[in-house]
Amino acid sequence: xxxxxxxxxxxxxxxxxxxxxxxxxxxxDTNGFRDDLFEPDFLPIVKRHRKILVERFKILxxxxxxxxxxxxxSFCQRVIQSNQIEIICRGEYRPEAIAxxxxxxxxxxKNLFLDLYxxxxxxxxxRENAHTTLRDHFNQFSNxxxxxxxxxxxxxxELKKSQDESRDQYDHFLPKSLYPFSSxxxxxxxxxxxxxxxxxxxxxxxxxxxxxxxxxFPYDDSHKGISLVVRVxxxxxxxxxxxxxxxxxxxxxKNDEIESWKTIYSIEERYQxxxxxxxxxxxxxxxxxIKSPKLSELDISxxxxxxxxxxxxxxxLGLSYIRKPALFAxxxxxxxxxxEIEALQYA
Numbered sequence: 201x202x203x204x205x206x207x208x209x210x211x212x213x214x215x216x217x218x219x220x221x222x223x224x225x226x227x228x229d230t231n232g233f234r235d236d237l238f239e240p241d242f243l244p245i246v247k248r249h250r251k252i253l254v255e256r257f258k259i260l261x262x263x264x265x266x267x268x269x270x271x272x273x274s275f276c277q278r279v280i281q282s283n284q285i286e287i288i289c290r291g292e293y294r295p296e297a298i299a300x301x302x303x304x305x306x307x308x309x310k311n312l313f314l315d316l317y318x319x320x321x322x323x324x325x326x327r328e329n330a331h332t333t334l335r336d337h338f339n340q341f342s343n344x345x346x347x348x349x350x351x352x353x354x355x356x357x358e359l360k361k362s363q364d365e366s367r368d369q370y371d372h373f374l375p376k377s378l379y380p381f382s383s384x385x386x387x388x389x390x391x392x393x394x395x396x397x398x399x400x401x402x403x404x405x406x407x408x409x410x411x412x413x414x415x416x417f418p419y420d421d422s423h424k425g426i427s428l429v430v431r432v433x434x435x436x437x438x439x440x441x442x443x444x445x446x447x448x449x450x451x452x453x454k455n456d457e458i459e460s461w462k463t464i465y466s467i468e469e470r471y472q473x474x475x476x477x478x479x480x481x482x483x484x485x486x487x488x489x490i491k492s493p494k495l496s497e498l499d500i501s502x503x504x505x506x507x508x509x510x511x512x513x514x515x516x517l518g519l520s521y522i523r524k525p526a527l528f529a530x531x532x533x534x535x536x537x538x539x540e541i542e543a544l545q546y547a
Contacts, residue, residue: 201416201461202521203352204423205390208344211330212337213386215321218242219313220280222257226264227276233261241329248325252315256308263305279309282381285388288374288408289417291456297378297406313380321384338367341391348518353465355428355521356474357393371397373418375404390418401466411460424451426458430475430525432533439480439534444526446471475526482527483537491544500545 218239225237237257238246246253264272282288282295298310320326322334339362351357360368370389374382382388395401407415416423427449434443446468448458462468489495490503498506511524530537 201352201418201423202350202355202426203348203518204416204420205341205348205352205418206344206421207387207419208337208341210337210340211332212321212334214241215316215326216283216382216385219316219384220283223276223279226261227272228269230265233258237261244329245320245325249315249320249323252312252319256312259308260305260312263308279381282379283385283387285373285382285385286417286420289415289420291413291415294408295374295379295381297409298380300377310380313383314376317376317383335367337386338362338391342367350518350521351393351396353390353392353396353461354467354470356470357395359391359393368392368394369397371402373415374407375402377404378406379408387417387419395470396465401470402464405464407460407464410463412456413460414454414456415460415464416454416457422452426450426461428521428525430522430529432529435534435536437536439483439530439536440476442476442479442530442534444472444475444529471522474522478523479526479530482523483530486527486531487540487544490541500541 218241221239221242222237229237235243246257264275267275278296281293284293287293288295298306302310327333342360342362346361349359349361351359360366368391371392372379372383373388373390376383379388429447429449431445431447432442433445436442448462448467449455450458486507489507490500495503511520511527514520515524531541
């Protein structure tokens with residue numbers, strides 16, 4: 201990721217802890233299914249969802265109770281460890297992906313966790329019991345991360361903020377179709393732009409399987425960002441047909457994480473298309489500025505310095521990520537552009 205988010209702890213984030221608490225209890229408990237297996241704040245919500253929660257938790261308890269102590273531990277730890285998102289991102293634990301059409305107890309488990317996200321997290325019982333909505337969480341999250349207005353995953357599209365009428369969807373960093381046990385874990389829920397969360401880009405691809413083994417943790421407060429350098433790889437008189445070299449780096453040498461990020465979100469392909477479609481307009485903007493009659497008293501080098509300063513500020517404030525390095529690459533690497541600017545200097 202280009203930038204990491206600040207994590208926001210709200211009552212919504214506790215729902216996952218309530219569920220994990222149930223699995224910690226049944227790992228050692230064999231005294232029968234009963235109310236005190238559930239956290240006090242979770243119990244009223246469970247009872248309001250008799251079919252999708254009570255019945256499934258009861259089936260799970262009966263199944264786990266039939267196992268040996270070692271088997272119970274293995275079964276419950278599979279759920280608990282699947283929620284250690286930071287450890288998973290570091291490549292220190294690899295959760296088991298669930299089959300597309302599981303059977304038996306795996307089917308019960310997968311459907312339980314999918315319904316926890318789809319029906320419980322923002323369902324009426326949770327709203328009434330917690331006096332809140334998922335939109336409330338989004339607004340709190342957005343306000344805590346108010347300096348991030350550009351999608352921190354791709355750096356291309358704008359994010360929705362709390363002041364907007366609609367909101368961005370939460371992307372399951374580890375897709376819930378494959379890793380359902382972390383479906384309501386907000387360390388695994390990442391607001392992002394509509395493209396990054398689309399079927400055409402990330403979809404339900406197995407982010408772990410297609411990675412290098414290491415992933416950016418979306419809430420890593422020590423993340424130092426990703427730097428982008430753009431160069432002209434193959435010049436072309438038609439600027440939109442230039443082939444670009446994209447060089448990504450990080451101050452803390454997270455090269456494996458960068459490669460995973462590029463693969464998961466099709467970064468190289470998207471950047472080539474994004475730059476190619478806009479580079480001519482970006483250059484026209486620059487060229488119109490330096491030849492503007494309103495700035496005729498300034499020499500070209502002063503105009504260039506002023507123009508660069510504007511984009512330095514844009515980049516510092518997170519208003520743009522790609523435009524400055526792409527434009528500078530064009531100015532430094534395109535023979536056509538250099539000839540046009542040189543002609544202006546002698547005009």
